[in-house]
Amino acid sequence: MIKRLQSIIYAIRRGQTNQALAIFVPILIAAGEYIRREWKEPHWTLYVAYAAYGLAGLCFVRLAWRLWKVAAPPPEPPGNPAPSAIKGLLPWGLADGELFASLGRRAELQSVLDRAQNEQIPITVVRGESGAGKTSLLQAGLQYTLKKENCVYWEARPNNAPGELLHAIRNQFPDIESLDSLPSASKGRWVLIMDQFEQLRPGRLEHRPVFQLLERIAKEPAPHRLSVVVGLRREYQADWSDFELANGFRAEQVAVNLMPRPVAGDVIATLAGKAGFALEQELVDNFLANSSQGP
Secondary structure: OOHHHHHHHHHHHHOOOOHHHHHHHHHHHHHHHHHHOOOOOOHHHHHHHHHHHHHHHHHHHHHHHHHHHHHHOOOOOOOOOOOOOOOOOOOOOOHHHHHHHHOOHHHHHHHHHHHOOOOOOOOOEEEEEOOOHHHHHHHHHHHHHHHHHHEEEEEEOOHHHHHHHHHHHHHHHOOOOHHHHHOOOOOOOEEEEEEEEEHHHOOHHHHHHHHHHHHHHHHHOOOOEEEEEEEEEHHHHHHHHHHHHHHHHEEEEEEEOOOHHHHHHHHHHHHHHHHOOOOHHHHHHHHHHHHHHOO
8 A cells, every 4th residue: 555655646746647646546436435334433434435435536537637638639631642832853743733734844745645635646655864854744744634534654663563563553443454454455545654664674574564565555456445655764765766666666756855944944933932932043043054954
């Protein structure tokens, strides 16, 4: 009992009031029961038992009140990702589609969109140097415009490329059982976006199912239920041209270049306004000198 009392005093001194109250409640109830049953004489001991019950009740109410005050509401479920005007080196994503539409890529987006929606064109290649904005154009531009129900976006990686591609497709179209069933298994019109395609090589056996899918799509007679938009770096163009030549087809080409300096300046001004801060002109000029075309 002495050790129990010492633990209660220690808890109170350390500011652990909730723990102390939780210990007091059963102790007071037990004390009241013991006094009421064992100490029947003198008669006033009954009042002591009732006082113990009352103190236990007060401790319980106080504990419940303290817990009610500190109880935090359950976390809100995560909503849709919010667009951000400051991306750094990250590409623009699907959540940034509305903002991306005002950033100087309307001509390229319209060119890609016209080809992707044309049932007579099976494959379109979007090419450009690293950092030119291909991924932003394909995600925040094309995928956002086509809507999720009408397209599948896939970022190519060298490891298990066929399996990851099939997984991305089945997330949107679960009835498609394998890459070999495409494009004939397509029940409606849709677009497959293959980004970062320079990660794959037609000569590697593990990548072959992806290239075989492109061959089938290219050779299928129009109208095409499945069209493909391939995003690749400019230095991969020779490998892609060899692939086209070996299979006897020619894909539509859309070039994505660094922005002209006046357009890039307007983009920076737009982003600064969206982010709510001002930029020094010297900083803007230095940035434009390294990330845009000349005047």
